[in-house]
Amino acid sequence: MEKIRLRVESGICEIYFGGGWESLLSRLCYPGNTFIITDSNVNSLYKDKFPDFPVLVVEAGEKSKSFQMTSELIVRLAGLGADRNSLLVGIGGGMVSDLTGLVASLFMRGIDCAFVSTTLLAQVDAGIGGKNGVNAGGIKNIAGTFRQPEFVICDPLFLSTLPLNEYRSGLGEVVKYGLIGNRDIFLRLEERYVSGSSPENDFCESVIPECIKIKTAIVEMDEKEGGKRRLLNLGHTAGHAIEAATGLPHGVAVAHGIAFAALVSEEMGYLSYDERERIEKLLEQMDLLPPLDVAEGKISGLVFLDKKRAMKDISFVFLKGIGEAVIEKVPLEVINGWLKKKGY
Ligand SMILES: NC(=O)c1ccc[n+]([C@@H]2O[C@H](COP(=O)([O-])OP(=O)(O)OC[C@H]3O[C@@H](n4cnc5c(N)ncnc54)[C@H](O)[C@@H]3O)[C@@H](O)[C@H]2O)c1
Structure with missing residues (x-):
């Protein structure tokens, strides 16, 4: 233990x-x-x-x-x-x-x-x-x-x-850790789900404590989410709205949110085309991007409802590479524009 x-x-x-x-x-x-x-x-x-x-x-x-x-x-x-x-x-x-x-x-x-x-x-x-x-x-x-x-x-x-869909949902958050703090986790997920050649039988035994350590290190720096802890919200701006609109398990909705964050990060010039493709491919191979059956405008509407009371600017988590994320304040209208462009 x-x-x-x-x-x-x-x-x-x-x-x-x-x-x-x-x-x-x-x-x-x-x-x-x-x-x-x-x-x-x-x-x-x-x-x-x-x-x-x-x-x-x-x-x-x-x-x-x-x-x-x-x-x-x-x-x-x-x-x-x-x-x-x-x-x-x-x-x-x-x-x-x-x-x-x-x-x-x-x-x-x-x-x-x-x-x-x-x-x-x-x-x-x-x-x-x-x-x-x-x-x-x-x-x-x-x-x-x-x-x-x-x-x-x-x-x-x-x-x-645990039912498979709930296990998969947890993997959505594991991908998040690979993207915000530990590139090695991402590479091991790629080995396992993209190339299908993982030598690790005890994947959970090793990856769960690694994720716990990333989270505890971030929380110890910023318990009340005034700064760095917001990194853990990668994919959650769109993810929460997708979860509310579709009823998908939390981590699957977050995976959609991560794909959205990667797309926006590429548009902003932070993430390369190749890296964005790799992220999307991994999520697809893990069955974490099922088609979303929601009316156009519903997700952006929910993001607006979620955030409008709190502030005009949202702390959005962008990817600067696999294993590197940054938080930047973005006006809510800009985020809504991105969501609408995506059909959300
Ligand atoms: N507080 C935080 O920092 C934080 C972070 C991420 C997510 N969340 C919240 O966590 C929730 C999602 O968590 P979750 O995915 O664990 O959902 P959940 O607790 O709803 O569990 C998912 C399903 O799995 C079942 N289940 C639980 N353990 C099982 C087991 N061992 N075997 C079989 N079935 C089992 C549950 O009954 C449920 O049907 C969301 O509400 C989300 O907002 C909170």
Whole structure:
């Protein structure tokens, strides 16, 4: 088992890679009661592995990432006798960790939480870094807080039951890490999915901790997303709108957003034609660019709705090469122009 430590002003989070369910059991000597939040799919598959604590099950799917569910969970926790010393453990993918993190930060003005990340996407991204949130009014993650979990447990073992489309979704975020911080990850993905000659049998075993380390390093520099952490939003400007418009899994929508960011980066003269082609080819070979069945103008409309309240300029993540990204402020109208040109 490997331990990766994330240390920021608000606290320390220990991320354990490997160790399976025993790793959770050994970390639950808590002064107060422990409560588990999970979703219906994860509960059906793994409830026998859960430690013996009250389990609050929410319906699987993005719909549960809502204010209504946050408030329902808070009321149920109060009814079950949770108090300031309780620990909330979210067991599931990014939906569960985003929701659990928000509930933990609001219940009695804040209690401790921890995650067992059971999707690839949550292991490499959503469960790490302390950002939580819910959707409202059709806008992704419009409300949330920063709250570091006490610990996070990741293990590729949990991925054995993950449907292929959800595994692929996690790979969308892995491509992102290859583009923003570690060219080697991109090259290994190319070997695996483009040339089909990967010698790595234990791909997840090696790539998940690498992604976790990239994310922890960025979060340690910029916990509250004032600057460098925005690099992690590569592909998310269009991606969030694509996710909301199509219901595609998060990482697949982000992959479309990455292809869009690469295209715009090429138009701006930041990225070469060849590199943009390589990125698109990899995403296609990974089945991460399924055709989008949405009316023209819908995605640009959603991006506008998403961003207009916040600011006139958007911090857009451009690619300057494979493994190198930069953040630049771009007026919202300019981004809308690019989206419309693409037919979005
Ligand atoms: N907070 C952050 O920093 C951050 C970063 C990236 C994404 N996110 C959020 O994460 C969410 C996406 O995360 P996700 O892709 O994990 O989605 P998810 O949590 O909805 O899980 C996807 C599906 O997989 C199922 N599942 C989970 N674990 C399983 C397992 N081991 N076996 C079988 N099925 C399993 C779930 O029930 C669900 O149906 C989005 O809401 C996104 O906004 C947050």
